[in-house]
Amino acid sequence: MRPGGLDLPVSSVLPALAAALDRSGAAVLSAPPGTGKTTLVPLALAGLLGGPPRRVLVAEPRRLAVRAAARRMAWLLEEPVGASVGFTVRGERRAGPGTRVEVVTTGVLLQRLQRDPELPGVDAVVLDECHERHLDADTALAFLLDVRAALRPELRLLLASATADTDAWAELLGGAPVVAAEGVSHPVATVWAPPPAAVRPAHGTRVDPALLAHVAATVRRALAERDGDVLCFLPGVGEIARVAGQLAAEDVEVLQLHGQAPQAVQDAALGPGTRRRVVLATSVAESSLTVPGVRVVVDSGLTREPRTDHARGLSALVTVRTSLAAARQRAGRAGREAPGTVYRCWAEAEDARAARFPTPEIALADLTPFALQAACWGDPDATGLTLPDPPPAGAMAAAREVLRALAAVDATGRPTDRGRTIARTGLHPRLARALLDGAPAVGPRRAAELVALLSEEPPRALGDDLAEIHRTVRRSPADPYARRWKDETRRLERALTGPDGDTNPTDGPDGDGPTAGPGGGSAAGRQATTVGAGATAESDGDTNPTDGPDRDGAARRTTPRGADPTAGPGGGSRAAERRAAGAAAATAGRRGAADGGRPGREAAASGAAAGLSDAVAAGLVVGLAYPERVARAREGGDGAYLMASGTAAQLPPGSRLPAGGWLAVAVADRPAGAPSARVLRAVAVDEATARRAAAPLLGSREEVHWSVRQREVTARRVEALGAVELAAVPLPAPDPALVRSALLEGLEREGVSALLRWSPAANGLRERLAFLHRAVGEPWPDVADAALLAAAGQWLEPELSRARRRADLERIDTAAALQRLLPWAGGQAGRLDELAPERIAVPSGSRIRVDYASDPERPVLAVKLQELFGWSAAPALAGGRVPLTVHLLSPAGRPAAVTGDLASFWRTGYPAVRADLRGRYPRHPWPEDPTTAEATRRANPRK
Numbered sequence: 001m002r003p004g005g006l007d008l009p010v011s012s013v014l015p016a017l018a019a020a021l022d023r024s025g026a027a028v029l030s031a032p033p034g035t036g037k038t039t040l041v042p043l044a045l046a047g048l049l050g051g052p053p054r055r056v057l058v059a060e061p062r063r064l065a066v067r068a069a070a071r072r073m074a075w076l077l078e079e080p081v082g083a084s085v086g087f088t089v090r091g092e093r094r095a096g097p098g099t100r101v102e103v104v105t106t107g108v109l110l111q112r113l114q115r116d117p118e119l120p121g122v123d124a125v126v127l128d129e130c131h132e133r134h135l136d137a138d139t140a141l142a143f144l145l146d147v148r149a150a151l152r153p154e155l156r157l158l159l160a161s162a163t164a165d166t167d168a169w170a171e172l173l174g175g176a177p178v179v180a181a182e183g184v185s186h187p188v189a190t191v192w193a194p195p196p197a198a199v200r201p202a203h204g205t206r207v208d209p210a211l212l213a214h215v216a217a218t219v220r221r222a223l224a225e226r227d228g229d230v231l232c233f234l235p236g237v238g239e240i241a242r243v244a245g246q247l248a249a250e251d252v253e254v255l256q257l258h259g260q261a262p263q264a265v266q267d268a269a270l271g272p273g274t275r276r277r278v279v280l281a282t283s284v285a286e287s288s289l290t291v292p293g294v295r296v297v298v299d300s301g302l303t304r305e306p307r308t309d310h311a312r313g314l315s316a317l318v319t320v321r322t323s324l325a326a327a328r329q330r331a332g333r334a335g336r337e338a339p340g341t342v343y344r345c346w347a348e349a350e351d352a353r354a355a356r357f358p359t360p361e362i363a364l365a366d367l368t369p370f371a372l373q374a375a376c377w378g379d380p381d382a383t384g385l386t387l388p389d390p391p392p393a394g395a396m397a398a399a400r401e402v403l404r405a406l407a408a409v410d411a412t413g414r415p416t417d418r419g420r421t422i423a424r425t426g427l428h429p430r431l432a433r434a435l436l437d438g439a440p441a442v443g444p445r446r447a448a449e450l451v452a453l454l455s456e457e458p459p460r461a462l463g464d465d466l467a468e469i470h471r472t473v474r475r476s477p478a479d480p481y482a483r484r485w486k487d488e489t490r491r492l493e494r495a496l497t498g499p500d501g502d503t504n505p506t507d508g509p510d511g512d513g514p515t516a517g518p519g520g521g522s523a524a525g526r527q528a529t530t531v532g533a534g535a536t537a538e539s540d541g542d543t544n545p546t547d548g549p550d551r552d553g554a555a556r557r558t559t560p561r562g563a564d565p566t567a568g569p570g571g572g573s574r575a576a577e578r579r580a581a582g583a584a585a586a587t588a589g590r591r592g593a594a595d596g597g598r599p600g601r602e603a604a605a606s607g608a609a610a611g612l613s614d615a616v617a618a619g620l621v622v623g624l625a626y627p628e629r630v631a632r633a634r635e636g637g638d639g640a641y642l643m644a645s646g647t648a649a650q651l652p653p654g655s656r657l658p659a660g661g662w663l664a665v666a667v668a669d670r671p672a673g674a675p676s677a678r679v680l681r682a683v684a685v686d687e688a689t690a691r692r693a694a695a696p697l698l699g700s701r702e703e704v705h706w707s708v709r710q711r712e713v714t715a716r717r718v719e720a721l722g723a724v725e726l727a728a729v730p731l732p733a734p735d736p737a738l739v740r741s742a743l744l745e746g747l748e749r750e751g752v753s754a755l756l757r758w759s760p761a762a763n764g765l766r767e768r769l770a771f772l773h774r775a776v777g778e779p780w781p782d783v784a785d786a787a788l789l790a791a792a793g794q795w796l797e798p799e800l801s802r803a804r805r806r807a808d809l810e811r812i813d814t815a816a817a818l819q820r821l822l823p824w825a826g827g828q829a830g831r832l833d834e835l836a837p838e839r840i841a842v843p844s845g846s847r848i849r850v851d852y853a854s855d856p857e858r859p860v861l862a863v864k865l866q867e868l869f870g871w872s873a874a875p876a877l878a879g880g881r882v883p884l885t886v887h888l889l890s891p892a893g894r895p896a897a898v899t900g901d902l903a904s905f906w907r908t909g910y911p912a913v914r915a916d917l918r919g920r921y922p923r924h925p926w927p928e929d930p931t932t933a934e935a936t937r938r939a940n941p942r943k
Contacts, residue, residue, distance in 0.1 A: 008036030009036065011040055025155070028159045028176055029161070031160065032183035039076060042126055059106045082099070090105070109125070110373060113143045135362050139387075142386050186335035202320070204317070216246035219232055228340070229276060231281060235300065254278050279294070297334040298343045375415045433625065435495070435496065448496065458485075465683065615684060628722060632721075639655065641665075643677070649677040650676040662686060701717075704738035706749060762815035861886050862889060868902070872906075910930055
């Protein structure tokens, strides 16, 4: 042990922690960054600082943290990595028979749990940085709780958190003890440094350049005002690059630290510097990692979170305010080794609107890999898992649809053999499908290369043309990304061509898991199955797919629900995709069996792939992963496309992809507020390749609908690739039921008042029924457009079923049809003329039509005044409920007075009307007492 290696704050609580684990078997450790929880605690648990020897697994959320923790512990022991302390990440394992502490990503831990839930030989598991709430960490915790409950109660479990909010974790562990270690109390002064002028709020992944310029200026200010290195937090790799450019003139070393930065840069950032440094980092540096020499933190106050649009099968990233807990973590980096200062690039008052804690990943992410994990664990709905937060029901439903479309689970949600094979690849299920089914089509090597491009996301600088990227990385052996890509390619190729057909990529020392083979047994009675999609969750925190690679596997941020071929309008059937996927796998199996083993399989695959260009091969593999994202250019160009899912897509400015034709889209998102998806990575293909790549979505259908433009029923037989129409011919004899539905659609769109012919008799009857529905209610029917449409099957049949076009609707006798809505069954229909008469007989003998349309609440009777002499009161309608409004007309038919109380009018209003009108109409009678006069329709005879 190096001198001073035990001089870390956590060493004081090691006895209490050991006692807690001896007593309860599980514990929660709360220790701020820099106290030694990631380094000293695993060494103590393993007995490397004294005590009985044990084997300890330490799970970290990021590959960068895994390597850094292993190197630090090995340095403390004065040993090389791979001796007492080793590590395993996807594609790399440095551990040997004498390894007592092995640091792994949470994804690797999940794979091991799926292979053998008992974790033979492991005495303790440490889940570090559990407060960051990565989905794989939450899942691993749930699985480990099952294992302790059913299989290995002696397995020790320690949750390590850099925050003090540990009560919930302790409760989740069944009331486990909490051990708190106090950090070195180096004070950190806060300097509030808001921008001098207002900046636009972050929108999607866009950050106002004015804010980035202010952050760069704040870094320069910190360099002038304070000593020591500066650690600056920014939301994404693009922002890091822009701020780095603005600091290029400073006399300091500027390092860009993110999850997939070149190893040399990571080593330089995590080691001591030879001159003053500015480290620009994503949230990867909030915890887990120690950046020595830092005395100043500059915090932009921004971070990125994923958002998944399950309805469209697209994901997007949003830039959000950093939570208060994360801001505290960032600030604490300045006080790790000595008193420090944090410059916060926002106003103090803004903290009142910030969230207290980060949003758990389970609430935001695509849950397809998690759903397959849960299915392979034996709990398809994840209802029996002890998770800190339950998965959202909608996201789980979408994930199960994906897995069913891939034939990875059966109708009950249980994993199929194909699902277990998919899980063993360690890829997102969509990418695993592309690898397994793409190998027979394009050859194992090329399939592995192309899937590796989708799994290990290429840097943004390589452009958006996947075929061009493929050619570039094959020619760049020394490039850091190309090296990672080639390592992943080899791993995936082994997954396809491993000995005896074993597709498990984790069996060898370079794999992503243990060297032991699959084990038996199950946790809590669950079936022990194979590895889940661990590769997608080894998060490096920064998940911006447009700013370069910075996660341990790009699948989560770029793979949506899209497996569901029925997601978009006109999509094909899931059954078709399952049949196609199964047929591809069966074909590959038959080839292998016929050729007698692996060499034969490889030969058959190579033969099948012979003659395929790189673009065609890339299109086929991308289409297998995302058939719903195959897209055709819209008319008019301008880089607009329509995906097979029915989602509109757009090439961004500066795209290297050709506008027009077809694309197989590998990566797309939908920025906040954007009307279309944004194509980020794709390959141009021809129609034949598009048809082949998305074959499960190819089909024909009879399309009968109402054309708004033509205002008519249209019937066609359409050949389509999902929502993309390929060809159409008229349908001579469409299904009558479909025609009826189309006519109902037309009635709904245009309105029954517009498409049907309404004669005066029909309008009159409808008005009377509407009056009775308002005045009396049941059983008198509602005859508004919406109600008539809803009751079309009652009053428009059988005419509607016989209709074939709009003209047939216009020939329907609506007056006769409305009669079907009258309440015949209760006998009320016979009272229609009594309750709402069409005409009313007045004293003159005339039968005057009642106007029910002018005032829906009070029907109107318009009649010449002389025809009402002798009538003391007008009748009330609706059984006496509604009095008539009488419009009294002059002899010329012009309005003279309006009354709802005729008796009162005769007493008070008539004298004035008589005085006004008898001079103008002297030949008409104007008696002084109209109540006793004789009503007449005629003028007085001439003398």
